Amino acid sequence: MSAQLSEHPTEWTLRRLHAGELATDEAIRARTHAASCERCGAVLREAEEAQHKFESELPFERFEAGVKQAEEKARRQEASQRAARQRWMGTAVALAATVLVVVAARPLLSSSPVSGVRTKGGATAELRIGGGEGSQRVARTDAPEPLAQGERVRLGYAPDARRYVLALSVDASGEVTPLYPEAGQSLPVEPGAGTHWLPDSIEFTGSGAERVVVLLSDAPVAVEDAAAAARRAFEAAGRDVGRMAPLDVDGDQTHWMLLKP
Known part of the structure; x- marks a missing residue:
C-alpha cells in the first residue's frame, strides 16, 4: 500500500480503523482515503452506525450488571461444588484408600488429546450476544446457546x-467462514491487560447450528490452515458440527455452539 493509497484499503482494514487498531501512520492514510472515497467512506460509516445501534439498543452498563451477576452465580456454584467434593472425599478416605481423578470444567478446550492443542492457562475468550429484544448475555461454552431473531x-x-x-x-453443512481476519494470517493481539474486543458485531444468517471458534496462539496462523483444520475436525466428527473436537492447531481455543433461529 503506497503513501497515497493508490488502491482501496480492504474492508477488514477499514473495520480495524473503526476499532482503533491500526498504527498511527496507517490509520491516517486510511482515514484520509475514506474521506475522499465514497465506497470506503460508506464502509466506515456503516461500521460506525452498526456499533452505535448495537450500543444504543443494549447499553453496556446494563450488560455489565448482568455479567457481574452471572460471574457471582458461577463463583457460588463453584464454591458449592468444591465443598461437596471435599465432603465426599473426606467420607471416602474414612472408608478406604481411593484414588480420585477430578476433571475441572474450563472454558478453553485444552484438555483434548488432539495433537497440537495446548494451553498456558491464562488466555481466555468471550462471546456476548445482544441486539434482539432481550438483554445482553454471555454465551456458555458447555451447552448450545439459542439465538433469537435479529441477535448479533x-x-x-x-x-x-x-x-x-x-x-x-x-455451520451445520460444514461451511467454514473466517471471521477475524477474513484472509491472511491471525492478527496481533492488542497490548494491555483485560478483555479486548474484535471489531464490529456479527449477525449469522440462515438457521441451524453454528460453531464459533477463537484461537489464541504464540505464532501467527494462516487463515486457510485454520479453516482446513476446521474442515478436518468436521469430517472426523461424522459431519456433526456439534461433536467437533478442538482444531489440530497450536494454541488456546474456545468453542461455542450457537443455534440460529
Missing part, C-alpha cells in the same frame, strides 16, 4: 501471554 454476537479475548488471535465459524 461480539467476540472478545484476554490473551495473557499469547500474541495472535483468529476467529472462524463452522
Whole structure:
C-alpha cells in the first residue's frame, strides 16, 4: 500500500480503523482515503452506525450488571461444588484408600488429546450476544446457546501471554467462514491487560447450528490452515458440527455452539 493509497484499503482494514487498531501512520492514510472515497467512506460509516445501534439498543452498563451477576452465580456454584467434593472425599478416605481423578470444567478446550492443542492457562475468550429484544448475555461454552431473531454476537479475548488471535465459524453443512481476519494470517493481539474486543458485531444468517471458534496462539496462523483444520475436525466428527473436537492447531481455543433461529 503506497503513501497515497493508490488502491482501496480492504474492508477488514477499514473495520480495524473503526476499532482503533491500526498504527498511527496507517490509520491516517486510511482515514484520509475514506474521506475522499465514497465506497470506503460508506464502509466506515456503516461500521460506525452498526456499533452505535448495537450500543444504543443494549447499553453496556446494563450488560455489565448482568455479567457481574452471572460471574457471582458461577463463583457460588463453584464454591458449592468444591465443598461437596471435599465432603465426599473426606467420607471416602474414612472408608478406604481411593484414588480420585477430578476433571475441572474450563472454558478453553485444552484438555483434548488432539495433537497440537495446548494451553498456558491464562488466555481466555468471550462471546456476548445482544441486539434482539432481550438483554445482553454471555454465551456458555458447555451447552448450545439459542439465538433469537435479529441477535448479533461480539467476540472478545484476554490473551495473557499469547500474541495472535483468529476467529472462524463452522455451520451445520460444514461451511467454514473466517471471521477475524477474513484472509491472511491471525492478527496481533492488542497490548494491555483485560478483555479486548474484535471489531464490529456479527449477525449469522440462515438457521441451524453454528460453531464459533477463537484461537489464541504464540505464532501467527494462516487463515486457510485454520479453516482446513476446521474442515478436518468436521469430517472426523461424522459431519456433526456439534461433536467437533478442538482444531489440530497450536494454541488456546474456545468453542461455542450457537443455534440460529
